[in-house]
Amino acid sequence: MKTPPACDSAVSTPGLKTNLLGLGEQKLIDFFENLGERKFRAAQIMKWVHVRGVTDFAQMTDLSKSLRERLASIAEVRPPEVVSRSDSEDGTIKWLIRTDGGSCIEAVFIPENGRGTLCVSSQIGCSLDCSFCATGKQGFNRDLNTAEIIGQVWIALRELTLPEAAPNNRAVTNVVLMGMGEPLLNFDNVVEAVNLMMHDCAYGLSKRRVTLSTAGVVPALDKLGDVTDVSLAISLHAPNDELRDQLVPLNRKYPIAVLLDSARRYLQKLPDQRRKITIEYTLIDQVNDRQVHARQLAELLGNTPCKIN
Ligand code: SF4
Structure with a gap:
């Protein structure tokens, strides 16, 4: 490791x-x-x-x-420490944040079309080793604690919200757990943090605006709907098991059909039956971007309420 x-x-x-x-x-x-x-x-x-x-x-x-x-x-009340901030011309902001023990994580703010999305990390490193991911190549260090996860939101709001702004006039309108780590492998801390993000006495974000992205840890996904109702994104990236086994090795343990069954069960637990899963599909040249893949994807997702990102 x-x-x-x-x-x-x-x-x-x-x-x-x-x-x-x-x-x-x-x-x-x-x-x-x-x-x-x-x-x-x-x-x-x-x-x-x-x-x-x-x-x-x-x-x-x-x-x-x-x-x-x-x-x-x-x-x-001790948030993690900002080591550096880098602002891009398109408005994207990256913070390098030091955690207890000295390792760093990144939080990224992306402004677009009247929204401000903050991408936060849930672990230092990651054990899942997806083939296209730099974090996976680092291996796993440790889970972030709840203060380190919610602290990324705390930091972004302090840096982005003018002191005189009304409490609901905030730059961060959406939070996605898509940074470093697999959120469902740090279940308790992530659930505590997302529930704080949605709590009226904390950040008051709507459940539609807090999204947990998972590579597909099915046993944890099966428990998730009992403790929270965040929006769900699945890092799919392949329309068949043969290819996904290579891109997302966790697929060998929880194949696509098992994962999508679990995702649909999650949706069924939500009070609002109109909600959809976001399917993340990163196009990788000559790997998963052929017409046959598009056809397989359409067939695969035919009975799953979802949108593809
Ligand atoms: S689960 Fe996410 S962070 Fe972990 S290796 Fe895969 S893509 Fe990277």
Whole structure:
């Protein structure tokens, strides 16, 4: 197993304090109830941290002074650290972000047609080794924790939203988990993070605007609809098992028919039966871009509510 290189020698050390950035609503309620506080404190903290971007408990003025002091002694709000930012002429912005331990991940903001899509990572490296993917060549290092996943959204909003803008006037309108890593192999942290993205006291994004992209970890996909209702994208990239076995080795374990069955079951669990899966199909010259592939794809997806990207 190879390890992605650290961004530089400066290594941040995880604190001994509880990082409230990475706690979803129920975990925050548990945290405050353990302190003998009422559960509405969870919503107060979520608004300070995620909506207003405040990390200093002293500024959280609707908490009592004694609670603020207590929180400062046992907890923290610690987003991951931005190492660098690169702005392209077309408006795309890439942040290199250092995680605990020193390895770096990337978050990418892509503005297009009145939308702003943030692509976030879920793991450092990836174990799935898709043939066309640079991340797969790095091997797997570790899962990101919830604070490191939601922290990418926190960072982008702080850097992109003007302080005077209304809370709902934000540059990030969509989030896609399509960066480094396979989200369904980091199930609990990813679910906690996407549910924060959609929570009204945090980022308030619609379930149609938060998309989890998977190469097809079927057992985890079968559980996903029980805990969240994000939009789903499948990294298909091939219309038959023979080719997909080469491009996405996970296909040897969960072939296309098994994966699409699971994806349709996910859709069936959603309250809104009009929702569709996004099928990701990267055209690779002379590999998966022939007419025969297009015909196979149309036949394959005939009974799956989907759009192809
Ligand atoms: S699952 Fe995604 S990140 Fe992992 S190797 Fe495949 S394309 Fe790359």
